[in-house]
Amino acid sequence: MPEWLHEAGIGEERAILVEGATILAARIDWGEPLRPGHVAMARITRRIAGTRRGFARFSDGTETQVDSLPPEATEGREIRLRVTRAAIAEKGRTKLPQARPAGPDEAERPAPTLLEALRGEGHPVRALRVTDRDFDRAGWHELVEEAFSGEVAFAGGSLAISPTPAMTLIDIDGPPPLPALCLAAVPAIAAALPRLDIGGSIGIDFPTLPEKKDRQAVDTALADALGAWKAERTAMNGYGFVQLVARLERPSLPARFARDPLGAAARILLRQAERVAEPGVLHLAAHPAVLRAITPAWEVELVRRTGRQVVRDERPALALAAGFAQALAS
Structure with missing residues (x-):
């Protein structure tokens, strides 16, 4: 029977639906704040005349498209919204998130994590440690290469x-x-x-x-x-x-990786680094742009998770996705 497997990585959550040794479906979450399920108050900034559609702005300044606006939701009025679609980043532009008025019984809440979302959809999910090998046995590396x-x-x-x-x-x-x-x-x-x-x-x-x-x-x-x-x-x-x-x-x-290949490559490298089993200093070798995409917070989290010192090694000749992590004696 197919089973969802979940990993909480650095900078991303990832999940795969596995049957035997085959990945049937996959999801990646990079922690964007406005994801499906986010419920919060927003101010209507514009209504499109003759329709029930418009635009609204949340308290953090993020804008969203809104469908199914009631007649009383006039410009300048606050309304509780539920996000139904995350922003879709594409080359050259970003499509705004989409939202609808929340139900009367829906309280304000942040978007669920990927693990929470899968469980909320009724799926059985098995949470794994990043060092487990189930993802690899199912073909995670091949899937990432395809993406x-x-x-x-x-x-x-x-x-x-x-x-x-x-x-x-x-x-x-x-x-x-x-x-x-x-x-x-x-x-x-x-x-x-x-x-x-x-x-x-x-x-x-x-x-x-x-x-x-x-x-x-x-x-x-x-x-x-x-x-x-x-x-x-x-x-x-x-x-x-x-x-x-x-x-x-x-x-x-593919859309995530095409829009932010450096961020994708950095997250792939961090996953490799977490899985290094040999003792020693963690040595991250990658294209300089990929290493720059590793935020200070991500590196701090890598140190916390592994208990190791981290050394960066810039290799301009490497392709973006060709970085690697290894342990070296200090």
């Missing part, structure tokens, strides 16, 4: 996953025959969506299939492969394009 590169290999081809301001685009690449390539890509796409926590508007660019029967075969296979994954779906058009629209509550893994 960083946007490349997902499958038998006969590969997927290229690209977050854009409009949607997440998935391109299929591989040799002919094209009908067979498209059908081979379908299970890889269906598996990649929850594995990489992809939601919102998703465009799948299959190779063009001139024959209607081939397009219909792909549509049927995709519907079967998606199964209970909830999304609206269009049929494949004559150019091979399919669009999915699913619920969006937080950035996908």
Whole structure:
């Protein structure tokens, strides 16, 4: 039976849904304050005429879009809101968080942690120490590599996953025959969506299939492969394009890594450092920009958790994701 596993890392929480030795789904939380479930008072700054939508500002100055505003929620008035979607950071801009008026019985509260959110959704979750090996046995390193590169290999081809301001685009690449390539890509796409926590508007660019029967075969296979994954779906058009629209509550893994690759690489390096078993000084070797992305608070937490001295080693020739941690004799 699938089981959620959770790690409380430095600068992030991470969770994977595992069945056997396979990651079925994953989530990462970087601790942004306005996440789904956050309830607080906010002041309406603008209403969009003729609609129930508008904008509001929380006490910390953070702005949010608001849906389902009641008529009495006029500009300048305070209202209790519940955040329904975190901010979605993209290249060049950030989509504001989204919120709705909170229910009359909802008290103000911070957003739940990832562990609390999973348990609140009714999932059984097993909290692990970062030094446990369950994540690694399930393929965490491979998943992180997919999120960083946007490349997902499958038998006969590969997927290229690209977050854009409009949607997440998935391109299929591989040799002919094209009908067979498209059908081979379908299970890889269906598996990649929850594995990489992809939601919102998703465009799948299959190779063009001139024959209607081939397009219909792909549509049927995709519907079967998606199964209970909830999304609206269009049929494949004559150019091979399919669009999915699913619920969006937080950035996908590829979107997070594309927007902040230095922060992602720094968190990966810190996880490696926590897992070093050999005695000695913790030696962090990475690109200088990655080491600069490790905040003083994160380094203090690493020292507290490991009880070790930490030494930074700048290696400009290393790729962002190629940093490593090791123990060296002092």
